Amino acid sequence: xxxxxxxxxxxxxxxxxxxxxxxxxxxxxxxxxxxxxxxxxxxxxxxxxxxxxxxxxxxxxxxxxxxxxxxxxxxxxxxxxxxxxxxxxxxxxxxxxxxxxxxxxxxxxxxxxxxxxxxxxxxxxxxxxxxxxxxxxxxxxxxxxxxxxxxxxxxxxxxxxxxxxxxxxxxxxxxxxxxxxxxxxxxxxxxxxxxxxxxxxxxxxxxxxxxxxxxxxxxxxxxxxxxxxxxxxxxxxxxxxxxxxxxxxxxxxxxxxxxxxxxxxxxxxxxxxxxxxxxxxxxxxxxxxxxxxxxxxxxxxxxxxxxxxxxxxxxxxxxxxxx
Amino acid sequence: xxxxxxxxxxxxxxxxxxxxxxxxxxxxxxxxxxxxxxxxxxxxxxxxxxxxxxxxxxxxxxxxxxxxxxxxxxxxxxxxxxxxxxxxxxxxxxxxxxxxxxxxxxxxxxxxxxxxxxxxxxxxxxxxxxxxxxxxxxxxxxxxxxxxxxxxxxxxxxxxxxxxxxxxxxxxxxxxxxxxxxxxxxxxxxxxxxxxxxxxxxxxxxxxxxxxxxxxxxxxxxxxxxxxxxxxxxxxxxxxxxxxxxxxxxxxxxxxxxxxxxxxxxxxxxxxxxxxxxxxxxxxxxxxxxxxxxxxxxxxxxxxxxxxxxxxxxxxxxxxxxx
Numbered sequence: 001x002x003x004x005x006x007x008x009x010x011x012x013x014x015x016x017x018x019x020x021x022x023x024x025x026x027x028x029x030x031x032x033x034x035x036x037x038x039x040x041x042x043x044x045x046x047x048x049x050x051x052x053x054x055x056x057x058x059x060x061x062x063x064x065x066x067x068x069x070x071x072x073x074x075x076x077x078x079x080x081x082x083x084x085x086x087x088x089x090x091x092x093x094x095x096x097x098x099x100x101x102x103x104x105x106x107x108x109x110x111x112x113x114x115x116x117x118x119x120x121x122x123x124x125x126x127x128x129x130x131x132x133x134x135x136x137x138x139x140x141x142x143x144x145x146x147x148x149x150x151x152x153x154x155x156x157x158x159x160x161x162x163x164x165x166x167x168x169x170x171x172x173x174x175x176x177x178x179x180x181x182x183x184x185x186x187x188x189x190x191x192x193x194x195x196x197x198x199x200x201x202x203x204x205x206x207x208x209x210x211x212x213x214x215x216x217x218x219x220x221x222x223x224x225x226x227x228x229x230x231x232x233x234x235x236x237x238x239x240x241x242x243x244x245x246x247x248x249x250x251x252x253x254x255x256x257x258x259x260x261x262x263x264x265x266x267x268x269x270x271x272x273x274x275x276x277x278x279x280x281x282x283x284x285x286x287x288x289x290x291x292x293x294x295x296x297x298x299x300x301x302x303x304x305x306x307x308x309x310x311x312x313x314x315x316x317x318x319x320x321x322x323x
Numbered sequence: 324x325x326x327x328x329x330x331x332x333x334x335x336x337x338x339x340x341x342x343x344x345x346x347x348x349x350x351x352x353x354x355x356x357x358x359x360x361x362x363x364x365x366x367x368x369x370x371x372x373x374x375x376x377x378x379x380x381x382x383x384x385x386x387x388x389x390x391x392x393x394x395x396x397x398x399x400x401x402x403x404x405x406x407x408x409x410x411x412x413x414x415x416x417x418x419x420x421x422x423x424x425x426x427x428x429x430x431x432x433x434x435x436x437x438x439x440x441x442x443x444x445x446x447x448x449x450x451x452x453x454x455x456x457x458x459x460x461x462x463x464x465x466x467x468x469x470x471x472x473x474x475x476x477x478x479x480x481x482x483x484x485x486x487x488x489x490x491x492x493x494x495x496x497x498x499x500x501x502x503x504x505x506x507x508x509x510x511x512x513x514x515x516x517x518x519x520x521x522x523x524x525x526x527x528x529x530x531x532x533x534x535x536x537x538x539x540x541x542x543x544x545x546x547x548x549x550x551x552x553x554x555x556x557x558x559x560x561x562x563x564x565x566x567x568x569x570x571x572x573x574x575x576x577x578x579x580x581x582x583x584x585x586x587x588x589x590x591x592x593x594x595x596x597x598x599x600x601x602x603x604x605x606x607x608x609x610x611x612x613x614x615x616x617x618x619x620x621x622x623x624x625x626x627x628x629x630x631x632x633x634x635x636x637x638x639x640x641x642x643x644x645x646x
Binding site: 021022025026027028029030031032033035037038039040041042043044045046047050051072073075076078082084085086088116117118119121122123124126128130131132133135137140142143144211212213228 | 344355361374398
């Protein structure tokens with residue numbers, strides 16, 4: 001199977017949308033943008049050994065590479081439209097590709113995004129995806145809209161992905177196989193198959209004042225909102241929800257640290273005026289997704305954390321951080 | 324300089340367009356698509372040691388990574404709008420990045436494309452770009468429109484990039500420094516700083532019946548047009564233009580082989596009805612760009628080459644080709 005064979009193999013699985021005038025196979029795809037919408041465009045790369053353990057199953061790699069990009073669309077409140085995939089592989093491997101394609105299209109089909117282009121090259125395993133989505137003009141969830149007095153909210157149960165990574169790092173969890181411990185398996189699924197909060201993001205138009213997805217860690221990503229909005233943020237550590245799976249696996253202190261600082265969660269952190277509390281509780285019920293108020297926006301700068309061991313400015317994971 | 328510093332450094336150089344509602348710095352960029360247009364979207368990756376010699380200057384890498392994507396837009400007849408860049412680097416290196424950014428933005432600014440997103444990750448040197456452009460609805464230059472009786476045309480002087488690569492492979496050319504021989508330097512520039520034929524592409528609406536850019540080699544890319552159009556193609560080898568720089572460097576036979584089979588040229592190969600000949604000659608004068616009629620479209624399948632040493636179906640460079 002050569003380069004063209006790989007592309008064909010992937011292209012055959014691509015489900016088209018009515019707005020895809022011309023898909024994979026020409027110099028470029030031709031797409032019809034939806035009228036009255038703006039495009040949200042994001043690009044994220046995953047490299048083996050940096051962003052996921054090298055032994056990760058190809059299906060999980062396919063799912064996650066798309067999930068991290070869909071999560072960025074979710075954080076803007078955008079509906080998925082199209083994506084491109086650049087896949088570098090050490091060698092053409094039909095079995096690996098079969099698994100990868102299964103995981104990638106399981107999420108692509110569920111989210112409605114169409115793969116419209118890309119390429120395959122020989123090189124160390126790496127996946128670059130650019131995802132495009134549609135938002136009603138002027139209604140995107142940006143990072144720069146937080147106002148003093150807003151509440152700070154988090155979706156779901158943060159820290160579970162980081163918890164799984166800690167278990168894996170200490171040899172207590174295999175990423176390739178289901179864990180015998182059901183709690184460990186919950187954490188493993190959250191690391192390997194994160195759920196981008198697309199429905200939530202598209203429901204937050206006019207409700208949230210600012211939003212970001214939690215990829216670098218809750219405090220770090222909240223810091224991005226605070227910086228862009230020119231405000232400070234106070235998080236009450238005791239309010240941050242901790243799943244029993246995470247607490248049971250790591251104990252309360254480490255669980256809280258994962259929830260505050262762990263990356264790879266892909267939950268949404270957002271701000272909203274206090275008068276939105278009832279609406280957000282109702283939304284939480286409707287989506288069957290926990291939405292938890294964990295702090296508030298203040299004058300000033302940076303993120304402070306009350307009631308936990310951690311205070312001061314938060315730092316997330318940085319690929320090029322000084323040693 | 325960490326990951327965020329790298330992104331900031333690149334983002335500071337990004338010139339914005341009026342249709343960029345929100346650029347780098349949020350979860351995604353927000354873009355306003357031009358009304359009445361379709362989007363052309365393409366993605367191409369360059370890996371060090373596979374797509375360019377590892378010792379290539381960072382400024383040339385930046386230029387070329389963007390050029391190969393702009394060339395795909397040119398081949399669709401699209402006007403450049405926006406792009407994303409995923410950059411994997413072995414380590415954060417301010418000097419390398421400075422050079423890269425210089426080359427990248429030299430071409431970005433000249434072509435009018437805006438960098439709107441992307442990421443930097445740690446990994447083997449690799450660049451993935453997704454480029455978006457605009458085409459008048461229904462007027463894109465596709466590969467599937469060639470008709471029996473059409474002429475086959477090539478822009479510019481094909482083979483020069485492949486000629487430079489041959490010189491480099493035999494140790495007769497350094498890719499990092501200007502060549503003492505002025506002819507060699509012409510070839511080196513064509514390999515390192517290819518010119519995407521954007522103006523030509525946007526002028527071929529309603530004139531060309533099909534088009535592709537020459538990245539895999541003239542015969543191979545013409546083969547893609549023939550396959551997608553369900554026709555055959557006959558190339559008269561003696562008509563393919565050979566620059567004196569290429570002939571002087573390699574001799575006539577090797578020069579012709581480079582022109583027919585060499586990749587990395589980024590000229591446009593296109594088909595047009597015979598009644599377009601006068602218009603195309605006038606266009607050639609206006610753009611100061613050679614446009615040469617090199618063959619014609621026939622019934623059947625595949626590409627045949629008359630009057631050269633080569634006949635039969637053409638194969639270009641394939642990254643995953645069997646050894």
